[in-house]
Amino acid sequence: MPKRGYHHGNLRQALIDAALELIEVRGPMGFTLSEAAKQAGVTPAAVYRHFEGREDLIAEGALQGYEIFGDLMEYAYQNGQPSALEAFSATGRAYLAFARKYPGHYISMFESGISINRTPELAAAAARANGVLEKAATDLSQHIPAEKRPPAPMFSAHIWALSHGVVELFARNSPGRASPFPADDLLESGIGIYLRGLGLIEPDA
Amino acid sequence: MPKRGYHHGNLRQALIDAALELIEVRGPMGFTLSEAAKQAGVTPAAVYRHFEGREDLIAEGALQGYEIFGDLMEYAYQNGQPSALEAFSATGRAYLAFARKYPGHYISMFESGISINRTPELAAAAARANGVLEKAATDLSQHIPAEKRPPAPMFSAHIWALSHGVVELFARNSPGRASPFPADDLLESGIGIYLRGLGLIEPDA
DNA sequence: TGTACATCAGTGAACGCGCGTTCACTGATGTAC
DNA sequence: TGTACATCAGTGAACGCGCGTTCACTGATGTAC
Numbered sequence: 001m002p003k004r005g006y007h008h009g010n011l012r013q014a015l016i017d018a019a020l021e022l023i024e025v026r027g028p029m030g031f032t033l034s035e036a037a038k039q040a041g042v043t044p045a046a047v048y049r050h051f052e053g054r055e056d057l058i059a060e061g062a063l064q065g066y067e068i069f070g071d072l073m074e075y076a077y078q079n080g081q082p083s084a085l086e087a088f089s090a091t092g093r094a095y096l097a098f099a100r101k102y103p104g105h106y107i108s109m110f111e112s113g114i115s116i117n118r119t120p121e122l123a124a125a126a127a128r129a130n131g132v133l134e135k136a137a138t139d140l141s142q143h144i145p146a147e148k149r150p151p152a153p154m155f156s157a158h159i160w161a162l163s164h165g166v167v168e169l170f171a172r173n174s175p176g177r178a179s180p181f182p183a184d185d186l187l188e189s190g191i192g193i194y195l196r197g198l199g200l201i202e203p204d205a
Numbered sequence: 206m207p208k209r210g211y212h213h214g215n216l217r218q219a220l221i222d223a224a225l226e227l228i229e230v231r232g233p234m235g236f237t238l239s240e241a242a243k244q245a246g247v248t249p250a251a252v253y254r255h256f257e258g259r260e261d262l263i264a265e266g267a268l269q270g271y272e273i274f275g276d277l278m279e280y281a282y283q284n285g286q287p288s289a290l291e292a293f294s295a296t297g298r299a300y301l302a303f304a305r306k307y308p309g310h311y312i313s314m315f316e317s318g319i320s321i322n323r324t325p326e327l328a329a330a331a332a333r334a335n336g337v338l339e340k341a342a343t344d345l346s347q348h349i350p351a352e353k354r355p356p357a358p359m360f361s362a363h364i365w366a367l368s369h370g371v372v373e374l375f376a377r378n379s380p381g382r383a384s385p386f387p388a389d390d391l392l393e394s395g396i397g398i399y400l401r402g403l404g405l406i407e408p409d410a
Numbered sequence: 411t412g413t414a415c416a417t418c419a420g421t422g423a424a425c426g427c428g429c430g431t432t433c434a435c436t437g438a439t440g441t442a443c
Numbered sequence: 444t445g446t447a448c449a450t451c452a453g454t455g456a457a458c459g460c461g462c463g464t465t466c467a468c469t470g471a472t473g474t475a476c
Contacts, residue, residue: 027318029234034462046420054463110373113232116382150394153385157375158367158395164374165366177321180358189355190363190399197402238430251453259430
């Protein structure tokens with residue numbers, strides 16, 4: 001574990017961090033390699049010592065995002081055990097918390113146009129994160145009477161879509177679009193109503 | 206109603222159409238004024254006869270989008286009358302149909318970073334579209350026992366978020382992210398479960 | 411510990427490119443008489 | 444109908460800019476002896 005590397009210390013990570021900050025501020029397309037280099041205190045050409053190019057830099061940010069995301073989801077899932085319901089709810093909250101805390105990562109992952117199949121590592125990291133949500137959904141669906149049970153991937157997709165929509169429309173400050181309610185409340189209550197619709201919590205709770 | 210205008214005919218609209226097509230293909234930031242001009246068969250400088258600049262061109266596309274969107278939502282709402290439930294469901298379907306049919310408009314409206322308050326016309330058009338969904342939600346909420354009734358704007362926001370999430374994650378071809386189910390089914394079933402959770406449709410329907 | 415050498419992270423200049431925007435212009439269309 | 448003039452939509456050249464990427468280089472760091 002080197003305290004400081006050759007010249008910069010850890011330029012590779014510094015570039016990724018700079019890129020993520022810029023992506024958060026300028027959007028995925030507004031991000032420029034040159035500006036990231038400048039922000040890391042380095043010439044644009046130096047970037048090519050660590051990355052193949054602009055796209056590669058973004059992809060690396062997305063990869064780290066999926067890893068953090070997967071960790072958070074897994075932790076939330078474990079933490080909610082042994083209650084399937086609590087585990088599921090916790091993953092929903094973790095989703096929003098991640099989007100809040102790591103907006104640059106979130107944008108790189110979901111809005112940058114980077115394909116999930118760009119590299120095997122990226123595909124694997126994304127699959128792992130997705131797997132946690134699906135597992136939580138599967139656990140939960142055991143509690144639904146078989147005849148009225150929707151496929152677990154379907155209601156996992158519902159929750160994912162709801163979460164993503166809340167993030168995009170109400171958690172991020174869409175210019176001029178005021179949130180009618182705090183995003184957390186919106187997601188929490190939305191999931192609550194949805195789960196009631198599945199018969200998983202009491203109708204008059 | 207001129208058959209053909211001075212030189213081009215109706216360059217203004219041709220530019221908007223070209224911009225919308227490009228935005229659909231290249232994303233909101235990948236869109237360039239020059240390319241739109243070229244696609245309309247005209248010099249980039251000609252754009253400035255009709256628009257103040259690049260942003261103005263995008264904003265005009267967004268405005269037309271909100272107008273079409275508002276019309277569709279209103280039509281769906283009216284068409285579902287007198288059933289509050291049917292009217293509400295129809296607006297949900299209309300949302301997805303709009304995103305499908307007018308992707309360029311959709312992106313200009315929700316993903317381009319154009320502020321809704323850029324011009325009074327834009328703000329008004331957006332407010333009208335939003336108003337239809339809120340009205341449908343309000344109508345519907347009359348059927349919920351008052352003590353367990355969430356505020357109408359809240360559950361309008363839920364449905365909006367769910368719809369938006371489905372569009373972003375599963376209707377648009379996110380690179381490498383395969384949809385587990387057709388988007389329509391996903392939205393329809395999601396809304397169904399949600400409404401059941403509100404006690405608006407029979408629990409064992 | 412000291413010296414000679416190898417490594418390689420970062421430099422700085424250069425490139426070709428397409429961008430958004432400006433400007434004086436031109437020439438087709440519309441209008442007055 | 445024909446002519447002279449006004450309008451103004453679109454042209455084409457030019458601008459300054461920042462971009463991503465390349466390249467030969469340099470000089471600090473690490474290593475062998």
